[in-house]
Each structure stands twice: as structure tokens, then as C-alpha cells.
Amino acid sequence: MDLVPLKLVTIVAESLLEKKLVEEIQRLGAKGYTIVPARGEGSRGMRSVDWEGQNIRLETIVPEEVALKILARLQEAYFPHYAVIAYVENVWVVRGEKYV
Amino acid sequence: MDLVPLKLVTIVAESLLEKKLVEEIQRLGAKGYTIVPARGEGSRGMRSVDWEGQNIRLETIVPEEVALKILARLQEAYFPHYAVIAYVENVWVVRGEKYV
Amino acid sequence: MDLVPLKLVTIVAESLLEKKLVEEIQRLGAKGYTIVPARGEGSRGMRSVDWEGQNIRLETIVPEEVALKILARLQEAYFPHYAVIAYVENVWVVRGEKYV
Amino acid sequence: MDALELLRLNLLSPMVLAFALGVAARLLKSDLAFPEALYTALSIYLLFAIGFKGGVELSKTPVVLLLLPALATLFLALLRPLSGYLLARRFLGVGRADAGALAAHYGSVSAVTFLAALTFAQGVGHRPEGFLPTLVALLEVPGIVLALLLAKRGGGNLGEAFREVLTGKSVVLLLGGLLIGALSGEAGMERVKPFFVDPFYGALTLFLLDLGMVAASRFAALRQVGLRLLLFGTLLPLLHGALGVWVGHLAGLSPGGATVLGAMSASASYIAAPAAVRIALPEANPSLYLTASLAVTFPFNLVLGIPVYHAIAKWIGG
Amino acid sequence: MDALELLRLNLLSPMVLAFALGVAARLLKSDLAFPEALYTALSIYLLFAIGFKGGVELSKTPVVLLLLPALATLFLALLRPLSGYLLARRFLGVGRADAGALAAHYGSVSAVTFLAALTFAQGVGHRPEGFLPTLVALLEVPGIVLALLLAKRGGGNLGEAFREVLTGKSVVLLLGGLLIGALSGEAGMERVKPFFVDPFYGALTLFLLDLGMVAASRFAALRQVGLRLLLFGTLLPLLHGALGVWVGHLAGLSPGGATVLGAMSASASYIAAPAAVRIALPEANPSLYLTASLAVTFPFNLVLGIPVYHAIAKWIGG
Amino acid sequence: MDALELLRLNLLSPMVLAFALGVAARLLKSDLAFPEALYTALSIYLLFAIGFKGGVELSKTPVVLLLLPALATLFLALLRPLSGYLLARRFLGVGRADAGALAAHYGSVSAVTFLAALTFAQGVGHRPEGFLPTLVALLEVPGIVLALLLAKRGGGNLGEAFREVLTGKSVVLLLGGLLIGALSGEAGMERVKPFFVDPFYGALTLFLLDLGMVAASRFAALRQVGLRLLLFGTLLPLLHGALGVWVGHLAGLSPGGATVLGAMSASASYIAAPAAVRIALPEANPSLYLTASLAVTFPFNLVLGIPVYHAIAKWIGG
Numbered sequence A, B, C: 001m002d003l004v005p006l007k008l009v010t011i012v013a014e015s016l017l018e019k020k021l022v023e024e025i026q027r028l029g030a031k032g033y034t035i036v037p038a039r040g041e042g043s044r045g046m047r048s049v050d051w052e053g054q055n056i057r058l059e060t061i062v063p064e065e066v067a068l069k070i071l072a073r074l075q076e077a078y079f080p081h082y083a084v085i086a087y088v089e090n091v092w093v094v095r096g097e098k099y100v
Numbered sequence D, E, F: 001m002d003a004l005e006l007l008r009l010n011l012l013s014p015m016v017l018a019f020a021l022g023v024a025a026r027l028l029k030s031d032l033a034f035p036e037a038l039y040t041a042l043s044i045y046l047l048f049a050i051g052f053k054g055g056v057e058l059s060k061t062p063v064v065l066l067l068l069p070a071l072a073t074l075f076l077a078l079l080r081p082l083s084g085y086l087l088a089r090r091f092l093g094v095g096r097a098d099a100g101a102l103a104a105h106y107g108s109v110s111a112v113t114f115l116a117a118l119t120f121a122q123g124v125g126h127r128p129e130g131f132l133p134t135l136v137a138l139l140e141v142p143g144i145v146l147a148l149l150l151a152k153r154g155g156g157n158l159g160e161a162f163r164e165v166l167t168g169k170s171v172v173l174l175l176g177g178l179l180i181g182a183l184s185g186e187a188g189m190e191r192v193k194p195f196f197v198d199p200f201y202g203a204l205t206l207f208l209l210d211l212g213m214v215a216a217s218r219f220a221a222l223r224q225v226g227l228r229l230l231l232f233g234t235l236l237p238l239l240h241g242a243l244g245v246w247v248g249h250l251a252g253l254s255p256g257g258a259t260v261l262g263a264m265s266a267s268a269s270y271i272a273a274p275a276a277v278r279i280a281l282p283e284a285n286p287s288l289y290l291t292a293s294l295a296v297t298f299p300f301n302l303v304l305g306i307p308v309y310h311a312i313a314k315w316i317g318g
């Protein structure tokens, strides 16, 4: 079996941003994503009191250059004003072509 | 403290498959697993309209050979017809014997 | 963009422990955390029948020495009596100073 | 009341309007969404309540009255998947797996269509027979199983699918509620009426609001699958519905009961069948069967079908 | 009944007491917590039910009666964000973004304050006009939009925020329910009354228990933002409330209706506005606007404001 | 009605049958499952509603009538953990931690058993005293604390467990509801009756369906822990139950009230106690205490115990 190395980008953000973040990552080249509702605390405890609840945890498996683009976009447009964090990991997948 | 390297296999699949997937991974040697309900999009947007909701995200920490067996089994029996993805990562645990 | 390497500690535990675990990791130096409700099976199937449901999956991004302290504390005070597992991974983040 | 007046009455019922609001909300891209737990909670409530009410009625019905309607239902249970399979093969030109999947959906029952028909029949003044929920189970289980048999003919985990249908939550809640209703009778009913009976219709209205959103999210797929599926999804229910009314009438059901049996027969499952089919026929295309049953047949029955079956029942029986 | 007696009645209503219990539970660090799905389910139920009831009433109201109250409401919709913006700039001394954010909150409406006022008015024997839920939507939408315009003046994704408000769940449920109620009328109402009307007040009580916990978790932030915000969050509602009662009276509303319009006008949104503001004005400080609207103005209106607006309405109109 | 007739009536109540359906669903491996949010929502509703109803009754009761029953309850609260501890040490032969854990469970109260007994007593025509929910809290809190003291004797975070019990959701909802009911009285009750009173019994039925599934998932563990635990889990409740009825009678309770106090005394907690014990006595084996309280004692009380305590109450009290 061929295991292909790729990047897994995980974004934890206030749930209000879900639609915008999904559009951003798809525009930057992500072919899929998985979202899980979450809660948490960080440097700004504050989350809007909202029907949607608090945070989402969004994962997307992408090639390295897409991962970098996503991080750059987050840094530019989201980190300053929103409660968002993001990190990258190395993962290995079968069927690597699915993610490119 | 001794940190033991192991593999973390993550499977994202339509929730209908939960019971079957748990049986498969246990049969192939996994000693435990953690499941989180999830939603997502990939190459087939379509998920059955179902009481169970949409996706599950299943994680299991296993030795490398078990990880490979799990991926092989997924590739053979699930990837063709079901909405499933899987990936492997390196993790380090305390009490390595618990997972073997 | 500068990517800073850090450790991601993931703890899966019975949900009853949430408050205690959050206090512990913050005391040991974690600057934030993300929690997702989960279910699972391991060496002790048993979970208390409780309003809170079953497990939580807690993630925290920390420097290596904090990660080790967290694992040591879990090993000492939680692994013997509670249903808890924990593992560490390598992740890369933007804005590394946020986690220290 | 004449037929047009009844159609108007159906269209302006809170139930049908709530479904339309759900559709509109999705088309307007509103962020309105029901939590999954609410959807599940409403499903559990509705199925158990309908079973329970049926059981209490059943406890007052002599068994012999049940015999003919049960036979009629079994007849429908055998015929519906066959006609569904054949029409899918011939008219849609799909393969064996897809035809079997469609047959399973049109061979089993949509509980909500059943509820809507029951509500409609009561609303226009009928008193449909109390044992009708029993018939739902009788129609649901053999229908799915036969359809899967048609598609598989000699392979696969049919047994698993069979067990899945029999112990599926719809059947357990419906039959379980029925049994509890039958055993605890009027005395039990008296105590739980303000929970399981009085608010029932309102809860159904809320549920349909959600179902409208779910159905609307399938409308996009309609364009891909095309006109033929639209025809399939309206003609087959009309055929099954008329047949259901007719055999219901022959079996001695009241016009109200025949209307409901007709609607049951005309309906296509979108809860039990998709789950069973996904396990037993993974190679079938979900886009096809979900769109047909949920985005075409369900709204068709809800809005037009039920008044039509009622008109037929009046015409034959009344 | 005199004013003090009414205040006592309000304070000892299950609704206000449930809110207090929620606050107490949070201050005692109890582990009591509502699942998010329950909060959402209750919200959906309450908004739809209030819309529906309003719609049924509306179906019995001649349109011409609606004209003047609608104009009065639009007048309030234009004035409230302006006064909110100015007071925030002058009295709190905050920047343009924060002032715009506060203006959006005090320019739109808290649905729960509206419900509480309606319940209060009915409780003391008034029959507030049935079209009041229509006025909620009329007050909500222009208020938020104008406030965002004030803050942005020439930049940003205002359109997105506008669409978000119009298709937001509050507005969709309220207006959708209203439409369904108006179309299905008394006949529809009869069937869903045991679900949407009879248990309404109890469901609202449960919801307020949860809201008390949410509000209490903001109390800690109060100390940081200080006394001026406290004054802002009580004086502005008093001003808006009195104004609302007055123009309501001028527009021909009954004392009950004027009380409710006053409470609406006095209220600050904590559902629609935060979402819209977070998207359109991310640089505004949520601590400021959430604390003001949820931890100051909402409890103030619930406990003291509503009886005061009622007293004014009686004094002017009664 | 004689005792056998009452037993039959209890067995065929929707409540007990729903519990049985839940058990059956789990044994048949049905995929029926309640979302966690529904379980929590029902718990919150039931506890608050029972407290509220009790509070309204309480508002009509002279305080002096409460004195003796409260003393009787405190007596039970001290005695029950002691007898539980001793029986666990001697008869089961378990260590100090396990005995303390069992004592905490049989020293506190199962709210659902309390509700079932209340419902049963009302169902057979009694009018149990309105202040009984107050007694639940009085029995629950000291019971758990004393048991933990027994097990710890000189170590550990007992204070934390104590706080946890006092501010636990069961106690907050029950006592909070009671307070709200007492303060808002009949006037408040009138408005929320269609939500908190009328549908109560039906909601309890649904809750028991879920509890049946949870209990059944413990049945497998029964075989491991063996016959002695089964005896422990039925004899201890019989003892505590008879004692509870007796002191209730001495304290002047009506036969209905004595039946309910007996059932409370016979019950074992499976909500508050497990949480407190897991924190304070992590070395105790959950398999033991959860199986005993949830899979043995709870169904025993629900099906057999309550009619037995009622028979005793009739026999003693006339």
C-alpha cells in the first residue's frame, strides 16, 4: 500500500466564522474538510452568546503549498480580530490524489 | 517518563458505518477507540438523510502493523462505495503496552 | 511565514474530570485548550451513567516541557483510577508566542 | 366539501405551510437549522405517540376485524417493491442495484406521510381505524426485504439488512408504542394524553418545518437526475395510492382508513430504507433514491397526493 | 392594582424567578447546564409560536389599523440606533466601531423582552394588539442596518450583514410563523393550540432559567467595563421605552400594546445583533456590547423596565 | 383494590411498560437511542416540574406540619448510609472504598423512583403531601456526605464532594423549582400548568423508555458481580422501604405520603451519587455500585417495591 505524505491543517475558531472559513479554504485549494463542534478557552475568553454555540474545530487534508496559503490567509484576515487558532501536522493517506 | 511511539489512525466516515468499522478495527487488533460526531464535505457531498446525522470521526491508537492492516481493509472494502477517508499520524504515549 | 514547532497534547477522559483536568493543565502552563465531547471504548468499558455523557477529548498546544509535565501529572494522579488516555504529537503553528 | 375546497384546506394547513417555510428558508439561504437532537427527539415522540394511540384503539378492536386489512396490506407489501423495481428498470433504465434501492424505498413506508394522511382524514371529519399503525409495520418490513432480495439474488449480507429493518428504531417505536397502548388501554391513555395526544399535531408541524429544509437541500440534485425521475416519483405514488385505496376498500376499511392506507401505499421511505439500502446495496447511488423519495414523492404526497387519495376513497367507498 | 403591586407581581412571576434561579445557579458554581440543543429548540419554538399567534390575530385585523403603528415603529427604528450611537460616543467615549456595535444592539430588538412584556401585559388583564410580532420584525431589521451604516460609512461587507439580518433565524421564524398563522387562521390554530399556545408560558420560563445562567456568566465582565456602562444600559432603555410608549399611544395602540411597544423599543438584541456585528464590525469589542445588552439591559427591563413602561402607558393612555 | 390488582395496575402502566420497552430494545440490539440532549432536557424538566409543583403545595402548608416529617427524613438520612455500609462490608465482603461507594448510593435518592412512587400513589387515589420534594433534598444531601465520611475517615477531598452534592443540578433544580413554586403560588401555577403539570406523566414515560435502555446495558455486568449483589440490591431496599413507611407513618404522613417516603428511602441514586463518588472515591469499582443501583434496585422498586411499600402503608396506616 502506498502511503502519501500530506499536511493536516486544523483550525479552531468561533462558530460564526464557519461559512466564511469553508469558502476560504475551498478557494485556496482544499478538496474537503471535516468539522466538529467544540468549546474552549484561549487568550480571549469571550465568545458571542449565540444560537450556534461556541467554537468549531475544522480539519482539512491538503498539500503543503495549500496549507501555507491557508495559514497566510488566516494570519492576514482572521487572527487580528477573531478568536482563531490554527496548526499544521504531517499525516499519511492512501489515495493521495483525492486531496490535490 | 518513557514515551512510546505509536500510530494514530483517524477515520472519517458516514455515521451509518460506525458499528461495522468498530468491529473491523477491533478484529484487526485495536485495543480501543474514540469517536466524535462530525460533519463535512468531500468528493461525494451526499450523505443519507438519517436520524444518525452525518459523519463520525473515529480515532484509534495502534502499533504500525495494525495501522497498515486497517488502512488495507478500508481500501479494499470501504473506499469504493462509501464516503470514507483515513489518515495516519505519529504519536507518543505513556504506557505503550496498553495499545498492543 | 514563520512556523514554530510545538507539542499538541490530546487527553481522552471521562467527562466528569473536565473541570479538574482544565485546572491541572492551566496550572502546569497551558495557555488554552479545546474540548470536544466524545465516546469510546478502552480497557475499562465502564463509564458512569451520568448527565454529562461519556468522554471528553481535550487538546492543548504547549511547549515540550509543559507537555511532559502534563503527562507526568496524568500518570501520577489519573491513570491509576480513571478512564484516561493521553498522547503527544508534533504540530507547527503561526504566532508561537501565543502558546508559551 | 368538494375536492378543490379540500385541496385548499390541505394547502393552508399549518403542517403543509410549515413544510413550505422550511423549503423557503433553505432556498433563501437562511441560517435557520434544527439541532440534530431536536430532529431525533421529534421523530421518537411522533413514532411512539402514533403507535401508542393506535394501541389504545386496538385494545378496543376485535381481532377478527383486523384480518382482512392485514391481508390487504401484505398484498401491497409484496406488490409495491415489484412494481417499483420493474418501473425503475424499464422506465428509468437503471441497473439492478439502483432499481433494488428504489424498490426498497417505494416498498417501505414514510411515517410522516402516514401521519399527515391520518391528520388530514381526521381533519375532514373521518374516524380512520385505530389499527392503522399496525399496518404501517406490516407494510414496511416485508417491502424492504423483498426489494433487497430482488437486487441481490444470491449474495451479500441480506440477513444483516433484515435484522436492521426489524430492530430499526422506526419499527421498535411504532410497534413498542402500539403494544404499550394496547396493554395499558384507556386507563393509561388518560394519564399521558396531554403529552402524547393533545400536542401531537403541533409537534408534527414543527417536524415538517425541519423536513422542508432537508428536502430543499435535495432540490439541487433534481436538475441532475432529470425529468424522468420526476415522473417516476409522481406516477408510482399515484399508482400505488389508487391501488392502496382500492384494496383498503375491498378489505372493508372506512373511507378515512382507505385514504390513509392509500397514502401509506403511495409513500416512499426516507428513514428506514436509506439506512438498510446503504448497508446492503452500497453500490447503489444515494443521489437517485434520496432525491426521488424525499424531494419528489414526499412533497407530492403531502400537497397533492393525500387529497387525491381521499377523493378516490370517497368516490369508491363513500 | 397600583404600580408597586404590579412590580411585586412581576418579581414573583415564575418567569422572573426562573431567571433569578439561573443567575443564582451560575453564581453558586452549580454544574447545572442546558444542552445547547435545548436552548436552540426552545428559541425555535418560542419565536415560531409567537409569530404564529400573531398571524392568527392578524388574520382578523383590518390592514388599515396596522398603518399608523407600523409608521410609529419605523420612526423608532430610525431614531433608536442614532440615539444609541450618539450616547455611546459622547457618554461612553468609545470609538466609531464600538459605538456602531452598541447602536446595532440597542437598535434591534430582544425577542425575549418582547415576550416577557406581552406576557406581563396579558397577565395584568390587557389584550395587546395581535399584530405586535409584525412590528418586532419592522423594528429589528432597519435598526441593525442603520447602525452598521453609521459605523462603516463607506466600506466593508455591509451587504452581507444586511442579508444575514433579513434571513436570520429570528426573522425567518417570526415572519414565517406570522405568515403561517395568517394563512391558516382560526382553523389551523385550533389544531396546534395545545402545542404552540397552552404550554408557551412554561416553555418561556424554562428558557429564562437558561438565559439567567448565560447573563450571570457576563456579570464578571461588568466590573471591568465599569459604572458608565451600567448607566448607559439603564438610561438608554428608559429613554427608548418612554418614547416607545408615547409614539405607540399616538399611533392608537391600546395601553397594553403601548406597553409592549415601549418594552420592544427599550430592549437590546442579544441574538441577531451580535452575529451581524461580529461579521460586519470584527474590530468592535464584544465584551462591551454583550455585557451591556445581556447583563445590564435585559435584566433591567425584565425586572424593572416592563412595569415602568406599563405605568407610563397607563398614565398617558389609560 | 387488593394488592394483586394494584401490582397488575402498576405493571401495565405506560411508565413501567416504557421501561420494559427500553430494556427490550437494548436486548434486541435495536439502534434506537435517545440523543444525550433529550435525556438531559427531560431530566431538567422533570426535576424542575416536581420541585415547582411541590413548592406551590408548600405555599399552602403551615410550616409546623413540616416539622415531624423533616425530622423523620433526617433520621432516615443518617441511618440509611450506615446500614448500607455495614451490609456491604459484612454481606458482600467488599473493602472500605467499595462499601462507602455503595453506602453513598443507597444513602441518597433516585429522583425517578420518587416520581414513580408519587405517580403511583396519585394513580390509586391518594393525595400525597405537597412538601415531599423538600424531603427528597433533605434525604439526599446528608446521605451522600455521611457515606463519604464513612469511607474516607481522615483524608481526601471530601469538601469538594460536599459542594458538588449541594450545588449539583438535581438539588438546584429541585430546590430552585420548589422555591419558585412557593413564591409564585397558585397565580404562577395557573400560567405554567399546561407545561409543567399536564404533560408531566407523559414526559416521565418517555424518560423511562430511555432509562430502560441504560439499565439494560448494565445487565451484562450482573453475571460478573453475582447473586450476592442481586440479594443486596433487593433486600436493602425492602428494609429501607419498610422503615421509611414506618417512620413516615409515625411522623403523621398520610398513607400516600408514607408510601412515597418509603420508596424514597428504598431507592438508590444513579445520578448524584455516581458523580460524587467518582470524584471522592476513585478507587471504588463503578461496576459494583452502578450495577447494584441501576440494574437491580431501580427496576425492583419500579416494578415490585412501590406496590409493596404501598401495601405496608395501607396495612399500618389504614
Ligand SMILES: Nc1ncnc2c1ncn2[C@@H]1O[C@H](COP(=O)(O)O)[C@@H](O)[C@H]1O
Pocket: A012, A013, A039, A040, A041, A042, A043, A044, A045, A055, A082, A083, A084, A085, C030, C031, C032, C033, C034, C035, C059, C060, C061, C062, C099
Ligand atoms: N493553546 C491552545 N491549545 C488548544 N486550543 C487552543 C489554545 N489556545 C486557544 N485555543 C482554542 O482556540 C480558541 C480561540 O483562541 P483565542 O483566540 O486565543 O481565544 C479557543 O476558544 C480555544 O478553543
Ligand SMILES: Nc1ncnc2c1ncn2[C@@H]1O[C@H](COP(=O)(O)O)[C@@H](O)[C@H]1O
Pocket: A030, A031, A032, A033, A034, A035, A059, A060, A061, A062, A099, B012, B013, B039, B040, B041, B042, B043, B044, B045, B055, B082, B083, B084, B085
Ligand atoms: N481533504 C479532506 N480533509 C478533511 N476531511 C475530508 C477531506 N475530504 C473528505 N473529508 C471528510 O471525509 C468525508 C467523506 O469524504 P468523501 O468520501 O470524499 O465524500 C467528508 O464528508 C469529510 O468529512
Ligand SMILES: Nc1ncnc2c1ncn2[C@@H]1O[C@H](COP(=O)(O)O)[C@@H](O)[C@H]1O
Pocket: B030, B031, B032, B033, B034, B035, B059, B060, B061, B062, B099, C012, C013, C039, C040, C041, C042, C043, C044, C045, C055, C082, C083, C084, C085
Ligand atoms: N487505543 C485507543 N485509541 C483511541 N482511543 C482510546 C484507546 N484506548 C482508549 N481510548 C479512549 O480512552 C478512553 C478511556 O480508556 P480506558 O481507560 O482504556 O477505558 C476510552 O473510552 C476511549 O475513548
Ligand code: NA
Pocket: D108, D109, D110, D111, D170, D269, D270, D271, D272, D273
Ligand atoms: Na421510513
Ligand code: NA
Pocket: E108, E109, E110, E111, E170, E269, E270, E271, E272, E273
Ligand atoms: Na435578537
Ligand code: NA
Pocket: F108, F109, F110, F111, F170, F269, F270, F271, F272, F273
Ligand atoms: Na440521584
